Amino acid sequence: MLELNRIRNNRESVVKALEKRRFADAQNLIASIIQLDDDRKTTQGKNDEVLSEANSLSKEIGALMKSGQKDEANKIKDKSAALKAESKDLSEKLSTIEEELKQLLYKIPNTPNSDVPDGATxxxxxxxxxxxxxxxxxxxxxxxxxxxxxxxxxxxxxxxxxxxxxxxxxxxxxxxxxxxxxxxxxxxxxxxxxxxxxxxxxxxxxxxxxxxxxxxxxxxxxxxxxxxxxxxxxxxxxxxxxxxxxxxxxxxxxxxxxxxxxxxxxxxxxxxxxxxxxxxxxxxxxxxxxxxxxxxxxxxxxxxxxxxxxxxxxxxxxxxxxxxxxxxxxxxxxxxxxxxxxxxxxxxxxxxxxxxxxxxxxxxxxxxxxxxxxxxxxxxxxxxxxxxxxxxxxxxxxxxxxxxxxxxxxxxxxxxxxxxxxxx
CATH class of the missing domain: 3.30.930.10 (Bira Bifunctional Protein; Domain 2)
Structure with a gap:
């Protein structure tokens, strides 16, 4: 399949090449791929932030427990659990987006070399x-x-x-x-x-x-x-x-x-x-x-x-x-x-x-x-x-x-x- 970075960085040339092979709806399909990739990046970034915050809270909970501040630690545990649940939801969403993206990429044929003649049949x-x-x-x-x-x-x-x-x-x-x-x-x-x-x-x-x-x-x-x-x-x-x-x-x-x-x-x-x-x-x-x-x-x-x-x-x-x-x-x-x-x-x-x-x-x-x-x-x-x-x-x-x-x-x-x- 075509490399995603190539599609993003050379969008118009990829569309033009696909049109040379008479591939229907190339423009819309490429647009959908780029939009899905944007969603993937946004979801991945959000999940990374949530995981980072959850990891920080885990360290804080550990430190509080060691110092005997059990009540304070328990309060933070609730927030940590909520973050982990949010991360699970984001991970599932990310997996869905990645699968949708892969299936769209499978629908895109290869781009013809410049020496390939123009023609339909x-x-x-x-x-x-x-x-x-x-x-x-x-x-x-x-x-x-x-x-x-x-x-x-x-x-x-x-x-x-x-x-x-x-x-x-x-x-x-x-x-x-x-x-x-x-x-x-x-x-x-x-x-x-x-x-x-x-x-x-x-x-x-x-x-x-x-x-x-x-x-x-x-x-x-x-x-x-x-x-x-x-x-x-x-x-x-x-x-x-x-x-x-x-x-x-x-x-x-x-x-x-x-x-x-x-x-x-x-x-x-x-x-x-x-x-x-x-x-x-x-x-x-x-x-x-x-x-x-x-x-x-x-x-x-x-x-x-x-x-x-x-x-x-x-x-x-x-x-x-x-x-x-x-x-x-x-x-x-x-x-x-x-x-x-x-x-x-x-x-x-x-x-x-x-x-x-x-x-x-x-x-x-x-x-x-x-x-x-x-x-x-x-x-x-x-x-x-x-x-x-x-x-x-x-x-x-x-x-x-x-x-x-x-x-x-x-x-x-x-x-x-x-x-x-x-x-x-």
Whole structure:
């Protein structure tokens, strides 16, 4: 969440930045936050005065009792008791104000970086780079949802029978290709200095609030109500929460992790003809890269992470483009996001396969993820994450773009992992 001091000291610039992301009622919400903070300070000050007076009276009572002035001490005790009761009321009021303030701060999204384009919808995202050319498919080319039936490698009907829509079975060479991509992505990340972790796929409520999925994405996560756990929407959440309430040694920075997990998203109301097959699932596999960075270096790290993801797409032989997301399309917690999209020649459309984001201090402030600078002053870290990569749409593009009359050709870099070079 945004730092309270920043909101107070830079009120107009914060409001202007929130308006860039088309955040409704920014002015009034910021005003409410500042008013609540004023109330908090006033209540805290009054409570401090009452406690100070109560402490002074306690010392006076002790001195009177020692000197044998019991009646005088008893008179002061009544006043002391009244002050303690007043302090209790003030403490309860303070707790209520602080909780209200925290809940309001949770409603405020991150402020966009100055390089984020202005715009309201995905149509306003800026294409900053394109690579490759569209493959020329034969006359009989079909989309992946027909290919997977033809070669019996993914079964949506069986998944629907066992679980429900959006939970497919991967079979035979389809399953082996999935595993090959996971291992390839993990190996490439480890080569780039990312430390592999295998995190839990369920998180508690504190972790959800720590990285900003709660309360913003509450309705999009699967919730296990009995234990109050949530199935993760991405490995970013448990990996970043490894450092919740941690003061890291600045010599450790940057901290770089990679993790593979299944991901779960309800994606309520998102189904339709434009999201057929692998284009959108309730459960899917993803390899995620996460960095904890010094604030001075986070935007260089963002560029490096984008370049790394682009390198993976080039090794897979996929045509792709890079988008700088506009303010209106920016995720709730991100200060800047670059999306990578691959071109599906059979569907004749671009498919998002990676988002790489810098959250600046937004997550770190929630997480209390800090370091001490050279002056021993505590500072907030910057956090970043990126898909490297999300598998379903990568798989869709590989199947569609590499289809031939003989079968589907496997990208050369994956052959050592699959043990075969064709699906036929």
């Amino acid at each position: 995905p149509d306003d995202n800026a294409v900053v780079y394109e690579h490759g050319i569209s493959p020329k498919l034969g006359a009989g080319a079909v989309p992946h949802w027909e290919l997977i039936k033809k070669y019996d490698i993914i079964d949506f009907e069986l998944g629907n029978k066992v679980t429900g829509a959006g939970f497919p079975f991967y079979k035979g060479k389809g399953a082996r290709l999935q595993r090959a991509m996971v291992n390839f992505f993990l190996d490439e990340a480890v080569k780039m200095g990312y430390v592999e972790v295998q995190p839990p796929i369920m998180i508690n409520e504190d972790s959800g609030y720590g990285t900003g999925q709660l309360p913003d994405k509450d309705g999009q996560m699967y919730h296990i109500t009995q234990e109050n756990y949530f199935l993760i929407p991405t490995a970013e959440v448990p990996i970043t929460n490894m450092y919740r309430d941690v003061i890291v040694d600045p010599r450790q920075l940057p901290i770089k992790h990679v993790g593979f997990t299944p991901c779960f998203r309800r994606e309520a109301g998102s189904w339709g003809a434009h999201v057929r097959g692998l284009n959108r699932l309730h459960q899917f596999d993803k390899v995620e890269i996460v960095q904890v960075q010094h604030p001075d270096n986070s935007y260089d790290a963002l560029k490096d992470m984008c370049a790394y993801v682009q390198g993976l797409l080039e090794k897979l032989g996929l045509q792709y483009r890079v988008l700088n997301l506009c303010g209106g399309d920016l995720g709730f917690t991100a200060a800047q996001t670059f999306d990578m999209e691959v071109y599906s020649a059979a569907q004749e459309k671009w498919l998002e396969v990676s988002s790489v984001s810098n959250f600046e201090t937004y997550q770190a402030n929630r997480l209390k993820l800090r370091f001490k600078d050279e002056n021993k002053k505590t500072q907030l870290c910057h956090t970043l994450n990126g898909s490297a990569l999300a598998l379903p749409r990568i798989l869709a593009a590989i199947l569609e773009n590499n289809q031939t009359e003989e079968g589907i050709k496997i990208p050369e870099v994956l052959v050592p992992y699959t043990g075969f070079d064709m699906i036929n």
